[in-house]
Amino acid sequence: MGLAAKAPDATLPCMRALPPKFADWFAQNGWSLHPHQQDMLDRADAPALLLIAPTGGGKTLAGFLPTLVDLAVEPHEGMHTLYISPLKALAADIKRNLTRPVTEMGLPIRIEDRTGDTSQSRRRRQRADPPHILLTTPESLALLTSYDDAARTFRGLKRVVIDEIHALAESKRGDQLMLALTRLQALCPDLKRVGLSATVEDPAAIAHLMARHPDPCEVLLADPGPAPDIQMLRTEEAPPWAGGGAAYAIPAVLEQVRQHKTTLIFHNTRAQAEIFFHNLWLANEDALPIAIHHGSLDRAQRENVEAAMVRGDLRAIVCTGTLDLGIDWGDVDLIIQIGAPKNVKRLVQRIGRANHRYNAPSKALLVPANRFEVVECFAALEAVLEGALDGDPRGPGPRDVLCQHILITACAGPFDADDLFAQIRSAGAYAALSRAAFDACLDFCATGGYALRAYDRWQRLLQRPDGMWQLRDPRSAQRIRMNIGTIQDTDKLKVRMKRNRGGKPLGEIEEGFAATLTKGDTFLIGGQIVRYEGLRETTVEVSRNAAKKPKVATFGGTKFATSTQLSARVQQMFTQDSWPELPPHTAEWLALQREVSQLPQPGELLIESFPHDDAEQTVFYGFAGRNGQQTLGLLLTKRMEDMGLRPLGFVATDYATLIWGLDAVDDPAPLLDPTALHDGLDSWLAGNAVMKRTFRAAATIAGLIERNTPQARKSGRQATFSSDILYDTLLRYEPDHLMMDITREEALRGLVDFGRIEEMLTRIAGRIVHRRLPRVSPLAAPLFLEMGRVPVEGAAQERMLAEEAARLMEASGLAQLTPPPSNIPRRRDGG
């Protein structure tokens, strides 16, 4: 139906007519309302509405139309509508887009945005004299609700519009937002909620998250437009057996860029985007204008790319998830996804970035990076055409966010615990929160929640004689406000060109990656090769380097795990007799696997073992996703160590874990005993780096660790200490503390992904097929080329340290200074 929607018919009883001013404006522009825009207008009084519409469907206008009409018809004092988006840039973009109709129709509406970039004086003024429409982010909203004048700021607020809610709903930012809305709803009981979402697999789940529980939330589905035109990219060369670079496809990708106006080339990780961009430029003989955009690049540089894109100066952008959302890019006519999409929903959303004209199909090409990904890309392609999206339910609202919300509430003034509990339970994600769990969080915020009641004199929150809770020390409000938010920046260091007075900023790299660099190492950032010169305070200084190939290939980035649904589709494909739809190179590979061994079948676990490389190799085809297979590798090697099977190391992919060791695994079934795996998990988890990382994130959100403190700038680095020390201390003295409980819950859901292992164990229900082979199977072969092999170690680390120290001492001529170590017993483990 698209653009040619019928004009609103004023004779229908339930239809709300556009005021003449609006009707004229639409007519002047030659536009008419989309049906879903009319639907939104008609349902303006619903307590909550969720609109699912494709990009370019006039979603934003649909969300704002009731507000504009309202404000045009009767004057309003103070804030009328609050708009929340996950991106600062999107808020600014929407402001531009809204200003146009408002100016052209001469509506008496003041629109302002408020983000981390807004000046202090302007922010103060916004609190005292709010605009009719305020555009902001979840973090800025949380901060606004922490002031004691929040009731005045939000007086008269009628509507809240949450844009790109599908993205927020997947993260703690969404949980924080929904908790802030419970507070707004208490201040403005008639507040109406509107959510705007891209296509999702389970609209009802998002509706449940966004509505005031138990209010109903109607879901409106806009015409999804024509089905996307999505295919595999045909290449001359077959994809390699392993790896994620897709360098083989560069000529074919360049050819596509040449044939289209503007192409977005999506990658799953920043590192892959950097390497691909580098290779693309080496092959870009026509010097087509191609840029790179990802989250580690300097902001100014990203903004330059965005501006060039809007001007239509670029033919292609190599990018990551940072371009998944929001801003209208205009003339994108092709999406290329490099590497298997891992997740069908994200693929569909990415495809939606192409062709913002509502009635034209989006065009997309998939480029598998290796042979296995060919299968996965086909599975994803099928899923897209069937409209079968994937997604995992998120589970109950996280408690670290809840703790932060309690602290924010306390900043705004004294509160009653019963009222706060009732408010929190009106957020969908927290609807099932028990009073005991809430009380534990409140106790944590007030006293730290330790068995050793050490802080009775210095509680953060005090209960007054009248039963209300308040901050003991008003100074803590400032500290709490400085730490609002749930986005976790891992420790990153700025990268700059070395020069006398601060060279050009290039972007950021993770501290852990920086620590591995030595002077002279070269690496890629922003598409150029730079040479590491040294560390100055917290800035990495680099110089330009003419090398053809960077010495250090990559820096960290998230690795997505293939979704459960997509993994199941791949397994289903393995049951076919033949694969006419697959390219011959891949079909023959699968057929050979079937001849030599067998293909993993749904409902059973295939294990292959064979000798190779002077070691005994065992492959577990668990299909549990990268994080799950990684955890499986850690647990199984630990079990093997205990059983004396002397494992040496392992490597994990989305589908399989390969373990090598000195002894053959003749009977793998006992290794997979669910009870033993569980026990192993508990003891292994405790000392694990994943747990420490998860602890740091959760403890920072919950307010135990303050990233920003008023004193931090004054004192040096020695004043702060690592969160690992807090984790170790709690593990030793109070392992059952609330923070440890939250950490375990988060880790199992996230990086450890034990849920996928349990799901796999349930799926196979003890059906284990063990194949003993004389040599490597075709399906296992690519595993030997995978990066990220994990050595099994214990004392190995100490030995490695001692060796390196001896080498350094020898090299420096200092060795004669130090006699052999004395034999006095020592304490302090780890260090």
Place this chain on the structure above:
Amino acid sequence: MDFNLAGAALTALGSGALWWREHGLLCVSDLHLGKSERIARRGGAALPPYETRDTLNRLAADLAATEPRHVVCLGDSFDDLGAAQALPDEERLWILRLQAGRRWDWIEGNHDPGPVGLGGAHLGELRLGPLTFRHIAEPRQRGEVSGHYHPKASVSARGRSLSRPAFLFDSDRLILPAYGTYTGGLRSRSETLCNLMRADACAILTGPQPVAIPMPRKAG
């Protein structure tokens, strides 16, 4: 790990304590006892209140292993004087038990510039044989043992970087790592430490097996 400073034969223990066998002297620096109490008192987060216990546990183990006649706490033993006063009775008694039968000197630090109200002597600095014990290093000294900076050093080997609290020493001076559980570290590469230590300085990394390396310095 044994080494020499101004003629004194010293041992760096993996725990971060210094052992001077000739004088039966054990020296620890920057215990920062009561740190969590001080942070909470000032309106900060309520950190796990177990660091005093943990620090004393490790100190008790070092005392049991070396049986020193003389203990020197090299300053910043308490996170502030208020933290010393607020020490729970149980931990106060524990310190008294550790002090029994030996000489115990509290050197004053910038965090605890006054008597801490516990047994033992309270000193600005201590001279003993060729060595001088004080909290903050001073220029142009010989045989000086100090703390304050919480030095740490890192080694990278096979693509992995290990960073640990470290002793720094050269022909003139020794700087001890912080012994307290809730303490962070200052990289040896920092300008302050590079200016303080001679070019041929060594770092001894703490840990189960202390190891010596040339002191890592500013790159470039």
